Amino acid sequence: MRPPSMRYPTDPEFLFELEPEPTTDTLTSYGGVPLLVRTCRALGVPASVARHVHVKKRSRGYDEAAMVESLVILHAVGGDNLEDLTHLREDAGLPEMVGHQIPSPEAARQFLYQCHDDRLIAAAQAAVPAGHVTYVPEETAALAGLRAVNQDVVREVGRRCPDQRIATVDLDGTVIESHKRDARVAYTGDRGYQPLVAVWAELDLIVADQFRDGNVAARQAPLPVAQAAFAALPETVREYYFRGDSACYEQDLLHWLADPTRPGGPAGPIGFAVSAVLSAPLRLAIAALPAAAWEPYGVSDEEVLRSCADVAFVPEDLHAPKDARPLRYVAVRLERRQGTLFADGTAVKYFAVVTTLEDWAAPRLLEWHREKAGTIEHVHHVLKNELGAGVLPCGRFGANAAWFRLAGLTHNLLTALKRLALPPALLTARPKRLRFLILQTAGRLIHHARRTRLRLALRAERFAWWREAWAALLLPGPG
Numbered sequence: 001m002r003p004p005s006m007r008y009p010t011d012p013e014f015l016f017e018l019e020p021e022p023t024t025d026t027l028t029s030y031g032g033v034p035l036l037v038r039t040c041r042a043l044g045v046p047a048s049v050a051r052h053v054h055v056k057k058r059s060r061g062y063d064e065a066a067m068v069e070s071l072v073i074l075h076a077v078g079g080d081n082l083e084d085l086t087h088l089r090e091d092a093g094l095p096e097m098v099g100h101q102i103p104s105p106e107a108a109r110q111f112l113y114q115c116h117d118d119r120l121i122a123a124a125q126a127a128v129p130a131g132h133v134t135y136v137p138e139e140t141a142a143l144a145g146l147r148a149v150n151q152d153v154v155r156e157v158g159r160r161c162p163d164q165r166i167a168t169v170d171l172d173g174t175v176i177e178s179h180k181r182d183a184r185v186a187y188t189g190d191r192g193y194q195p196l197v198a199v200w201a202e203l204d205l206i207v208a209d210q211f212r213d214g215n216v217a218a219r220q221a222p223l224p225v226a227q228a229a230f231a232a233l234p235e236t237v238r239e240y241y242f243r244g245d246s247a248c249y250e251q252d253l254l255h256w257l258a259d260p261t262r263p264g265g266p267a268g269p270i271g272f273a274v275s276a277v278l279s280a281p282l283r284l285a286i287a288a289l290p291a292a293a294w295e296p297y298g299v300s301d302e303e304v305l306r307s308c309a310d311v312a313f314v315p316e317d318l319h320a321p322k323d324a325r326p327l328r329y330v331a332v333r334l335e336r337r338q339g340t341l342f343a344d345g346t347a348v349k350y351f352a353v354v355t356t357l358e359d360w361a362a363p364r365l366l367e368w369h370r371e372k373a374g375t376i377e378h379v380h381h382v383l384k385n386e387l388g389a390g391v392l393p394c395g396r397f398g399a400n401a402a403w404f405r406l407a408g409l410t411h412n413l414l415t416a417l418k419r420l421a422l423p424p425a426l427l428t429a430r431p432k433r434l435r436f437l438i439l440q441t442a443g444r445l446i447h448h449a450r451r452t453r454l455r456l457a458l459r460a461e462r463f464a465w466w467r468e469a470w471a472a473l474l475l476p477g478p479g
Contacts, residue, residue, distance in 0.1 A: 026092050026444065026446075026447070027443070027444055028092065028093025028094055028097065028443045028444075028445065029091055030091060030093070030094055030097075030439060030440060031093070031097075031454060031457075032437075032438035032441040033073055033076070033094065035417060035466070036413060036414070036417060037097075038470065038473045039413050039420070039421065040069055040413055041475055042473040043152075043157065044152065045065070045068070045069070045152075045409075045413075046065035047065075048149045048152040048153070049064050049065040050063075050064065052144075052145035052146075052148040053145035054142070055111065061107065062100070062103050062107060062111075064111075066100045066103075067103060067107075067111045068406065068409075070102050071406045072406060072410045072413060073098070073102070074388065075406060075407050076387075076410050076413075076414060076434075076439060077439050077440065078431075078435055080390065080391040081388070081391055082105040082108050082109055082393050085105045086105060089101070093443060093445045096452060097445070097454065109393065109394065109399075112393060113396060114140075115398040115399055116140065116396040116399045116401075116402075120137045120139075120140065121137050123137070124137035124138065133215070134213065134217070134220060135213075135216070136210065136216060136220070139398075140398055143401055143402055143405065146402060146405045146406065146409070147228070147405065150405065150408060151231070151232040153205075153413065153416065154207050154234070154412065155232065155233075155234040157203065157415070157416045157420070158203070158233065158234030158236055159234055159236065161236075161419065164203060165239060166241070167202065167233050167237040167241070168200070168242070168243060169198050169207065169229045169233075169241070169242050170198065170242075170244070170372040170375045170376040171196065171199075171222060171226055171243075171244045171248055172218070172245060172247065172372070172377070172380070173194050173195065173196045173197070173218030173247060174194070174380040175190060175193075175194050175214065176193045176195070176384060176389065176390060176404075177191070177192040178191060178214075178392050180392065180394075183214055184213040184214040184215035184216075185215055186214035186215065187217065190214070193212060193214050193392065194215075194218065195209055195211045195404055196208075196209065196210045196212065196218060196222060196225045197209045197376065197379060197383070197408070199376050200233065201371075201372070201375040203415070204379070205412050206408040207232040208226075208229035208232060209405060209408050210224070210225045211397070211400065211401030211405070217247070218247035218248075219246070219247040221250075221252075222244075222250055223252045223253045223256055226242065226248075226253055227264045230265045231264070231265070240268070240270040240271070241270065241272065242257055242270055242271070242272035242274075243272065243273055243274070243369055244272075244274045244372075245275045245372075246275040248275075249274055249276050254274065254327070257272045257356070258325075258356055269356065270356070271355075271357045272355060272356055273353050273369040274353065274354050276329060278350060278351065278352060282315070282352060286309075286313075286331040286350045287350070289309050293309040293310070293311075294307040294333060295307060295308060295362065298363070298366070298367070303336065303337055304334050304336060305333075305334070305337060306333070306334055307333045307335075308330060308331060308366055309331050309333070309362065311329045311352070312329075313329045314326045327355065328355050328356070330352065330353045330354075330362045330365055331350060331352045332350065332351040333348060333349070334348065334349040334350075335347065335348050336348075382411060382430055382431060383408065383411060386430055386432050387411060388407050389403070389404050389407035389408075392404070411431075417473075418434075420472060420473065421473050422438075423465050437462075442456070442457040
């Protein structure tokens with residue numbers, strides 16, 4: 001038993017009192033945000049926005065670059081709706097550090113509205129072929145401008161990482177649940193939207209995205225997204241690869257990837273691996289393989305045996321070029337041990353991958369193809385759960401598309417900050433950890449002799465790499 005006079009730190013009463021008046025010091029809860037903003041400016045984002053995004057109709061108010069920068073800050077610090085801008089506006093030190101005030105929720109909403117055009121939606125609906133209901137509308141000039149800004153960021157990061165000569169593009173869709181009035185039902189049964197995202201796997205950069213209604217299947221016209229992804233890659237890249245699931249098993253995309261003279265893309269080979277749709281003829285060809293054709297693949301366990309094999313299969317494709325070489329198909333077989341069955345009542349399951357990588361051993365090819373789950377699915381998680389893409393701001397399609405694209409731009413800027421300036425130990429840090437270690441660092445702005453200094457609450461060892469990061473992010477010169 002403790003003496004009556006002894007006090008524990010967890011006793012109910014605190015050792016301080018609340019002052020009734022707020023402090024007059026210029027304080028900030030976001031002392032690390034200038035590192036992100038410096039990354040943004042070092043990569044030329046404000047100049048890129050000035051070139052590509054033009055929505056202002058009056059000279060007063062926020063320019064496009066300040067608006068984009070503010071929304072990037074909002075995503076980065078954990079805001080997931082426009083009303084969170086009000087909280088940022090209450091931080092006295094933030095506008096002094098970044099050089100401009102944070103816009104109001106209404107001003108930001110009006111900016112996003114400029115990325116929407118009802119006429120483009122109506123035109124897409126009118127062009128839907130008979131018997132179809134889904135469509136992907138053309139992007140507004142403002143939304144296309146944001147795409148160009150992101151492409152400039154990707155190329156600049158690639159220029160600063162010249163040793164990265166290989167680019168593997170991973171393409172996949174994701175469902176964002178939403179109960180907006182115009183949201184459509186996706187294949188999951190949830191109402192929402194289903195954007196496509198393409199990622200440069202080696203650098204963890206989003207190279208393309210396309211916002212879509214929830215009822216638009218990922219397999220509907222993925223080629224334009226793939227073309228935009230490869231077009232965004234810098235000239236330093238020398239080897240090209242592509243990975244996708246069965247949504248990418250679409251003939252126009254496969255023909256384009258397999259064609260070394262492909263229009264609207266890099267010349268030469270693109271090594272790709274795409275999950276094949278298991279049609280009845282393909283299933284029969286796999287089932288007919290002799291036992292000697294199969295070899296162990298992956299890690300078998302006590303219940304399931306895993307094996308793989310090349311399968312001679314040429315699908316009926318009336319649109320294939322006459323001189324096109326047949327693609328390689330690699331089959332995967334899962335067998336239940338001791339006669340037990342899978343949940344669907346079968347003892348054997350088959351999968352297949354189609355590829356142009358003829359010289360790769362089947363197990364290596366399949367393992368490489370599966371690695372996309374650690375890239376594209378990771379990016380989907382970050383966008384929806386650690387940035388603001390999982391909560392769409394309004395009911396206007398184009399505005400939501402811009403919000404999603406700005407979340408992708410934020411992801412790329414955080415990736416650039418990690419790769420170009422932060423210690424290697426933080427290269428895999430997600431936004432949540434970067435907030436904890438960097439962005440949400442307390443600080444005080446000190447005004448003396450017509451100068452402003454930021455004093456951060458940091459230990460000496462953290463301040464050392466902080467200063468190194470600041471010096472590594474060189475800003476472009478005037479003009």
